[in-house]
Amino acid sequence: MSHNLFGWFQKSKHLDSSSGVEELFLFLKGYINREDLIDTIWLQYLRVPHLPADEQEAAYVSVYTKLEDFIVTNNPLIVVRRITRDQLRADIREKVKVDRLPSLLQLVFLPEKDRIMRFFHYIASDLIREIISVSGEQRLGEIGDPVLKKCGVSGLRLNTDGISYETALETSPVGEIRAALRDLYQCLYSEIFSVVGQATAISIVTRLYERIAKTQNTEILTDFFFYVPEDILISERLSYLSKEELTKRVSEATGEEKKKKEEAQTLAGQLSVKVKELENQSRTTEETKRAMLNLLEDARELETTLKTERDRITAIVSSMGEGLYVVDTSYHITMVNNVAATMLGLSREEAVGKNLTAVTKLYHNGKEFSKEERPLMRTLTTGESIVMTMEDDVEVETGKTRFPVALVTVPLKKDGMVIGALVTFHDVSRDKRMKETIEAEVVERTYQLQGEQAKLTASINSLVAGFILTDKEGRIITKNPASETILGISHTVGSLEDIEKELQGAIKLNEQHVRGHTEKKPVRVKDILLGTKHLELFFAPIFLSGGESEFLGTVILVQDVTEAKVLERSRDEFFSIASHELRTPLTAIRGNTSMILEYFSEELKNPEFKELIDDIHESSIRLINIVNDFLQTSRLEQGRLAFNNEAFDVSKLIADVLKEYDVTGSRKKLYLRYVPPDKPLPLAFADRDRVKEVLINLVGNGLKFTEVGGVTVKIYLHDGWIRVVVEDTGRGIAYENQMFLFHKFQQAGDSLFTRDTTKGTGLGLYISKLMVEGMHGTIGLQYSRPGVGSAFGFALPIAGGEHATSRAKQPVAPET
Structure with a gap:
């Protein structure tokens, strides 16, 4: 069976847990006789619903922790009965609906393996979401599978829903599961570090720590620091381990050890009294021996218990990643872990009992602390905890080496008196080098950025x-x-x-x-x-x-664009004036040559002279057509050409135009076809005469550039537009020349530097484009392939349709 923790996390996150929380705290209140002693704690509980939503969960855990500590540390009369922490939680699991509590508060009551898995999912979910966002879902498997396989814990899976596990995981030892999850968490953190940078990675973990720290729950904070890499949250880790976990455990262990020593002394006294009683009662030697052996066995069991407690404390201290030592009020070391001994260049046995000033020197900003100025001495004197971070520039010298540290000193007290101090410290050499590297890189990048900014500013200003x-x-x-x-x-x-x-x-x-x-x-x-x-x-x-x-x-x-506008207007006016002035003499030349050819042809005996007159007549006609194109272009560009839009039948217009070109097609032995629509089309709304000019131009171009085959005209209705397509089987247009179509004085021939042999002006398609767009339509090239042919098409609005009165930006009909 597979367990998906994402569903649990989402459910508990969005669950209305107010009823479950109320049930839990009323149950706890039922254990307390002296409710007046918890007024402050209960007031904190009542204030939680008024906190911001993202702070309520941690606040409930904090209040619960305080109430739990109150119940398990007090005696009857204050509380209903004496009860241990485990017994209290068992009662809660049995009588309170734990599954209706917020996710963080649920963790307190879960079985150990479930709590480990769910807490890991809680702290890893932000990293998982960031990796999916930056690198995609596949990257999760690439990160998780090798780590979990290497750890040898089967049944764990990392996926887009979070962390899931099989029931087979229940056979795996707790230590192996925790170690595997710690390796996995640190791989996820390293992935974020390498992909989006140190700042983002640390920010994610810091935000998580800030939420968890508000719970003030030792167990949750201990689990959190177990998974998080040791090179981040250094000050927070040192402060927590010093103030909370280590002080508590060392004090508890010291108290238990003294208590059990007192029990041993009491037992020894009882043994002495018992022996005397046995002697005084004149019992047999064998009975006395047996009684003594029994008492000695009890003493050995007590010694074994004391040794187990010492070993437990030693294991806790030795497993830390930071250096730790405890000194008494005379500055002598009474306890040290392996990390601290290694940093001091001594074995643990050599370090214990030595005066701290004899084995270390402490420097601040390069200057040696005097004994009185040392943070440890200030703690022993004032009873205050002192935290010094990497920014305080503190260094330790052991005689063999000197290195920068971050440290925390915490007083150890008994009955309000300082009896010693606990010191944790961490070598920050790597952190300082990293900081210096980052600062150097920031300076370099800033210089580069300033250079780029200067270039950009100069470019913009120029x-x-x-x-x-x-x-x-x-x-x-x-x-x-x-x-x-x-x-x-x-x-x-x-x-x-x-x-x-x-x-x-x-x-x-x-x-x-x-x-x-x-x-x-x-x-x-x-x-x-x-x-x-x-x-x-x-x-x-x-x-x-x-x-x-x-x-x-x-x-x-x-x-x-003032100057460009003036030049454009001057050019247009020049073309307009020049064209008007040219039309009068050209019309006279055409008229006179026509009269000569019609009325005086018999007097033209010389063939060469007659050919000369023919050339003059044809040239005048061509010049008049060019002048007319110039004038029409000028009027269209200046908006001085009126469009008399009306409803008309485009199909009938196409038939009329094809009749006019029938002779031309027959002369070149080309076909001229019209493909009517399958059903009657609605009327178009445009200027009939201008549409006719566009059709004449497109059909004329098709016949002009076609040597074999012919021209086909199609009409159909598409997307609220009447679309007309003119296809030919002519020479076609190369792709690189198609960009010149529908531009003034441009012909899409093979060369840009020679005019087309068809004697065109390069204005036909340009004029057609201005006319169609003036009637709120569109025109364009459908396709063209060299050696195959071309297809040009235009679209007109339907009479009474939505496009008839608004300028359309619709594409021409798709290729057919």
Whole structure:
């Protein structure tokens, strides 16, 4: 059977646990006779529901711990009966619905293996979620499987739901399970450290510690520090182990040892009295011997118990990752663990009994502490705990080596008197080197960043166009001198709203800033008139890459296109005036040559002279067509060409146009086909004459560039549009030349430097595009393949449809 702890964690996290908590604390209150002695604790319990939601769980554990300590440490009359901690928790499991308690509080009452597994899931869940977010789900297996396999504990699995385990795990020793989970937790931490950096990794563990520390529960904090890597939370670990765990255990062990020594002395006295009684009673020697042996056996059992307790204390102290020693009030070492002895360059046996000042020197900021200034002496004198971190620059010298440390000194008291002190310390050499490396890297990166910032600033300031960078609220982060010159704004403006006020609302900058954010795409605003200037503005929203796409601000480019507008207008006016002036003499030339060819052909005896007149006539016609194209282009670009939109039948119009080209197709031996729709189509809403011009241009191009095959015209209804497609089997257009289609004076031939042999102006498709878009339609190339042919299509709005009155940006029909 498999247990998935994610479900337990989520259920307990979202469970309405108020009824379960109330039941638990009322049950505890029933054990207490003197309720007046717990008024302060009970007031803390009543305040918990008013705390922020994320602090309530730890607060309940803290209050429970205080009530539990009160019950198990007091005698009858104060409490109902004498009871041990384990007995109290067993009663709670039996009579209170533990599964309705918050997840952290449930841990107190769970069997040992379940508590280990669930607590591990509680502290590892944040790391697991971060790894999935950064590296994906597959990475979990790559991290967890090798660690768990190496530890030899079968049945554990790390997955996207957290940590799961099989019932087979129940046969594994507790120590092996804890060791495996500790290795797994530290691998998860190392993964976060390597992928997203030390700061994020430490931040995750620190936030978790802050939640757990509020429980003030020794068991939970002890388990937490067991799993967390020893090189983080150093000060917190030292402070906790010194103040709570170690002081408590050493004091308890010392008290128990003294108590059992007193019991041994009492037993020895009883033995002496018993022997005298036996002698006085004149019992036989054998009976006396037997009684003495029994008493001696009791003494040996007591000695064994004392040795077991000493061994337990020694095991606790020896298993620590920090150095620890205990000194008496005369500064002599009375206890030391292996880590501290190694750091001091002595064995444990050599260290015990030595005066601390004889084996160590302590330095602060490079200057040696005097004996009176040492933190240990201050603790022995004042009874205060002292914490010195890596930032305090404390070093220990043992005669053989000198190294930086972080240390905590805690007083040991009996009956309110200081009888010694406990010191824990940790070599922070590696931490200092890491800090120096990070600080050096920060300095280097800062220098590089300043260099890049200088380059960027110089580049922005050298731009001819105006440049403005804002934050998401529209406040200006930076702008270049060109923006101030073009817009005519002061250097002190601080936001887009300030600019709008100075320009008296001539440009709606903030509106376009919001639009870019909302639509999540760049916004281009043309034809802005600011006084005598013509401006174009480009708004580019900036988003932070990632799933949430957080909006950061906007880049605004301001271009003064006044000169370009003047040149464009001058060019258009020149074409318009020149075209009008050319039409009169060209029309006269065409008229005169027509009269000569029609009325005086018999007088043209010389063939060469007649051919000359023909060339003049054809050239005049071609020039008139070119002039007409120029004039029509000019009117379309300046918006001076009116469109008389009306409802009409496009199918009938296509048939009329094909009749006009029937002779041309027959002359070139090309087919000209019309594929009517399967069913009658609705009427189009456009200018019939302009649509006819577009059709004539597309069909004419198809015939002009086709040598074999022919031209096919199709019409159909698609997505609320009437779509017309003109296909040919001509020479086709190379892909690299297709970009020049629908541009002024451009022909998509094989060379950009030679005109097409068809004698075109390169305005036909450009004029067709302006006409179709003027009727709220779209036009474009469907496909073109060299040697196969091309297909051009356009779309018109339906009479009475939603597109008939709004400018559409719909794609042309898909390739057919």
